[in-house]
Amino acid sequence: MTTSTSTPAPASILLADDHALVRRGVRLILDAEPDLGVVAEAGDGAEAVAALRTTEVDLVVLDIAMPRMTGLQAAREIARRREPPKVLMLSMHDNEQYFFESLKLGASGYVLKSVADEDLVAACRAALRGEAFVYPGVMSALVRDYLDRLRRGETVPTTVLTEREDQVLKLIAEGATSKEIAAALTISVKTVEKHRASILARLGMRDRTQLTRYAIRAGLIEP
Amino acid sequence: MTTSTSTPAPASILLADDHALVRRGVRLILDAEPDLGVVAEAGDGAEAVAALRTTEVDLVVLDIAMPRMTGLQAAREIARRREPPKVLMLSMHDNEQYFFESLKLGASGYVLKSVADEDLVAACRAALRGEAFVYPGVMSALVRDYLDRLRRGETVPTTVLTEREDQVLKLIAEGATSKEIAAALTISVKTVEKHRASILARLGMRDRTQLTRYAIRAGLIEP
DNA sequence: CGCGGTATGGGGTCCACCACCCATATGCGG
DNA sequence: CCGCATATGGGTGGTGGACCCCATACCGCG
Numbered sequence: 001m002t003t004s005t006s007t008p009a010p011a012s013i014l015l016a017d018d019h020a021l022v023r024r025g026v027r028l029i030l031d032a033e034p035d036l037g038v039v040a041e042a043g044d045g046a047e048a049v050a051a052l053r054t055t056e057v058d059l060v061v062l063d064i065a066m067p068r069m070t071g072l073q074a075a076r077e078i079a080r081r082r083e084p085p086k087v088l089m090l091s092m093h094d095n096e097q098y099f100f101e102s103l104k105l106g107a108s109g110y111v112l113k114s115v116a117d118e119d120l121v122a123a124c125r126a127a128l129r130g131e132a133f134v135y136p137g138v139m140s141a142l143v144r145d146y147l148d149r150l151r152r153g154e155t156v157p158t159t160v161l162t163e164r165e166d167q168v169l170k171l172i173a174e175g176a177t178s179k180e181i182a183a184a185l186t187i188s189v190k191t192v193e194k195h196r197a198s199i200l201a202r203l204g205m206r207d208r209t210q211l212t213r214y215a216i217r218a219g220l221i222e223p
Numbered sequence: 224m225t226t227s228t229s230t231p232a233p234a235s236i237l238l239a240d241d242h243a244l245v246r247r248g249v250r251l252i253l254d255a256e257p258d259l260g261v262v263a264e265a266g267d268g269a270e271a272v273a274a275l276r277t278t279e280v281d282l283v284v285l286d287i288a289m290p291r292m293t294g295l296q297a298a299r300e301i302a303r304r305r306e307p308p309k310v311l312m313l314s315m316h317d318n319e320q321y322f323f324e325s326l327k328l329g330a331s332g333y334v335l336k337s338v339a340d341e342d343l344v345a346a347c348r349a350a351l352r353g354e355a356f357v358y359p360g361v362m363s364a365l366v367r368d369y370l371d372r373l374r375r376g377e378t379v380p381t382t383v384l385t386e387r388e389d390q391v392l393k394l395i396a397e398g399a400t401s402k403e404i405a406a407a408l409t410i411s412v413k414t415v416e417k418h419r420a421s422i423l424a425r426l427g428m429r430d431r432t433q434l435t436r437y438a439i440r441a442g443l444i445e446p
Numbered sequence: 447c448g449c450g451g452t453a454t455g456g457g458g459t460c461c462a463c464c465a466c467c468c469a470t471a472t473g474c475g476g
Numbered sequence: 477c478c479g480c481a482t483a484t485g486g487g488t489g490g491t492g493g494a495c496c497c498c499a500t501a502c503c504g505c506g
Contacts, residue, residue: 019336021313021343025248092242113242120244162482175433177462191484197464198482207463207492210398212435216446223288223439223446385452400492414454420494421452430462430493
């Protein structure tokens with residue numbers, strides 16, 4: 001039942017955002033394009049990763065700030081797969097640090113939620129073609145430099161925090177005590193305290209309240 | 224050019240959200256309903272208030288977290304008008320404090336961005352009819368009590384915090400220790416601790432990290 | 447005038463936080 | 477292979493946070 005004009009199958013998209021309303025809106029925008037189609041949704045990073053085990057998609061659109069598992073953590077997981085789909089990060093903030101993190105984790109694009117819908121569509125298409133799409137608003141000199149280095153194959157330092165430290169930081173900022181964090185990650189309280197000390201030292205901060213503000217600024221958690 | 228079946232003019236809606244993508248999605252959802260129509264958009268609270276000076280609308284849908292002027296501040300301004308439109312708050316968080324603030328400021332409804340689109344439509348219609356719509360997820364015993372009191376015309380204290388407590392909260396959230404706060408306000412450390420305890424009790428929170436997040440949400444400090 | 451709320455200050459207790467010290471295992475790159 | 481970073485776990489001790497007790501003083505309201 002194909003029409004005479006050849007219509008290739010639209011690119012399949014997994015959409016992950018913790019707000020159903022946002023998912024609905026983005027889906028309406030993407031489904032309106034003939035070459036794009038949302039085939040699955042996820043409410044957090046863990047759901048997104050789980051969905052990929054049963055559903056093959058061409059592109060994953062990931063919100064960064066999500067409960068349980070952030071978009072960054074999900075991107076890390078997704079990049080470990082044999083044939084990873086393209087990944088487009090969707091962020092509330094034009095925070096340079098998480099932009100770098102996203103690129104390092106293999107994301108193909110990074111767009112802000114403040115963009116117009118045509119830009120989102122363009123970003124999806126660019127990501128599907130394998131091009132790096134960056135919303136102009138975040139294209140600073142730093143970013144250009146970073147992309148140049150990537151092209152030359154140089155290793156880029158911007159590690160900031162390790163994966164484990166990110167997890168601990170998120171829980172600290174959400175108000176969890178060391179004991180609760182230890183239980184959540186099934187490690188000892190001492191190890192949690194060690195991670196916290198490392199984070200504090202690396203970020204040059206003194207206590208949890210500053211870490212909380214940092215995590216919010218970085219978009220790691222919701223205010 | 225009216226059709227034979229009488230179609231009353233759809234309710235006019237002003238939509239305020241700082242993310243163009245979210246505005247687009249919500250507009251698609253609302254415009255799909257024959258009795259609802261978005262006639263204006265705003266990217267922050269100040270724009271929303273300004274738009275109301277030139278455009279009469281039946282309902283204003285306000286995101287709470289917006290730059291320059293938050294949805295709460297905008298709701299306060301809107302309520303001061305002679306014939307204020309209905310106001311529906313759109314929030315990322317099921318935070319009771321926000322919810323109470325919204326009701327106190329005259330908002331007719333409060334829905335979370337995690338709701339489905341049908342719920343958003345239902346909330347808009349309820350607000351237009353003058354009914355209080357509350358997304359079930361935030362309907363706690365506290366909320367019921369509050370609404371009951373409002374119905375009886377009782378004055379509700381909800382000032383939340385005293386002036387002194389606000390000062391202390393601000394300093395706590397900025398990362399100051401009790402000793403530093405005591406020095407800044409020229410009072411004793413014990414008094415600072417007493418204030419902190421009062422704030423924690425009144426907001427139902429446990430520690431400083433939660434206070435930090437609250438202060439950021441309330442716009443008391445910058446992230 | 448008493449009563450409640452606010453602001454002030456002090457006492458003590460318990461525990462979490464934070465800063466040092468230490469160790470072992472793993473994996474990666476020069 | 478050797479060092480370095482990461483992740484794990486432990487010990488020790490100081491400080492501050494969180495939660496009790498107590499009191500005094502002021503101010504406004506019924």
